[in-house]
Amino acid sequence: MADHAEVDRTPLFVGVFVILVALTLASFWVANAENLFALPQTKWQVMIGISSAKAALVVLFFMHFWWEHSWKYLLTIPTLLMAVVLVVALIPDILQRRESYSDTRLNHSAAEEASITSK
């Protein structure tokens, strides 16, 4: 539990909430804005960046991490490291997915956008 219970943190929490809503709208805008980024990948990275910022705000203020002692690092850093490593470790599977495609798998995968034009 955080200390300084006598301090009124209501304005702080309301402010954090307003920022969180603004960030939600920002990622909504980034997703729908035309020609904002040349690559969809950039757009995705920005949106994940915004989500990470939102998560950080929730953890820091709503979950009181800002006021907690250093035990917080012990419990969260190893977990986060494993979680992030897990997701990152899966990325090569996406990047190299075509290298080991069998004919069967390729034939039964969803089709790419049709571009055949013939009578």
Place this chain on the structure above:
Amino acid sequence: MKSQTNHDSEARPLPTQHSDHHDDASAGHAHVVLTYQASLPISRGKLALWLFLSTEIMFFAALIGSYIVLRFGVPEGTWPTPDVVHLVESVGALNTCVLLLSSVTVVFAFEAAKQSRSQLARRWLIVTLVLGFGFLGIKAWEYSGKFSHGIFPQRPRSLMYERADLNYLSAVKKRFADLVGTQDKAASDSQTNQVAESDRQSFGKGSGPSFTLTNWEASEGDKASDDRLMFLREATVGWTERRVGRVRNPYVQQEILDLLAFMIYPEAANWSYIEGCLKRESLRVQEEIVSLAAQQETLKERLAAIPGIDSNEDQAAALEQAKGKVAIENELATVALQLGQWNNRAKLLEEVSQAGKGWEGLNDRYHWGLPMVLPNGNTWASTYFLLTGLHAIHVLAGLIAFVCLLPTSLGPTVAPWIENMALYWHFVDIVWIFLFPLLYLF
């Protein structure tokens, strides 16, 4: 944590021979030796909760990681966009805000409980509950929208097919057969027979069925809906089945199958490709109609050229003449039947071409629940329902915990409980913060 006031002390008096008589170690006697087991400076409940959250982080990291592999592992441009699967982005954003607001209210409930303001704490907890149930309500509404469009996590309820192929064609054929069967039961037998009979007669006359696209749009009632179903069944799946069986060019076969999928559910189609398909198909149909009409004329001329049977001629010759006449009449009937089918197809193609990009599809117009082509739709549905479903279960668990807290005093003694439940609630919020862009915006 700067103060050590509220955490459970790990101090335990070691049994000594005097411990029964001298409990107070500070009384000047050093008989009772207090030893402290090193621990984190937080309550054991909070520690347990944080360890639980650590496992939850791993759990959702694995889920989201798997989703990323499935989502980005597909060929580019084949993952269903939100509008294709009837996912409304703004509703997702609204739900995000509802959950964020509930995070603030639960923090307020905790702060109020710490300050012994139980009534205020209760009020904030109720607001949190309302917001949490609101989130689940919006989620349920979103789910029902998917279900009404035949988007389910798996068959047999899921109507989604990866591509327009023969497997898909047979599924559409089966569904139409079921629909006709249902209508047969609903309508009286005689009426249905009349429809079938009038079909046969009108095909025989070569004028096509008596109903047209304009009148089945406007008319109401069982008969009209039967007519509409029979017409569209014939002009879509019946026609496609025959054509795919006869056409040799695989590209044309694929175009015809893709058009069938477009007519039923156009959302996932690539319009520029379909536009070309429609143009080429209309051209093919017009050519065939012209050729069939010419054939019909030739046959009619040949029939007219056969002289009446002369009773003076020998019987064998008369018989041959009559046989020839019957053969031409049969051929004429076949051509007329085909002409009727091609004309029906032409009518449907004209209707679809006129609607163009705005063609809503048979499924949205009549709610027939026909199988639809949605590349990766099944993978999308599996991941969407799994991720959002597991998240919703977490939300529900949090709400149950809040309901259990509600009848308590909600004072400083309960505050640690509220804090722990609130930590869990914030974690659920954080999961949604990541799910929202991944599922709705990517």
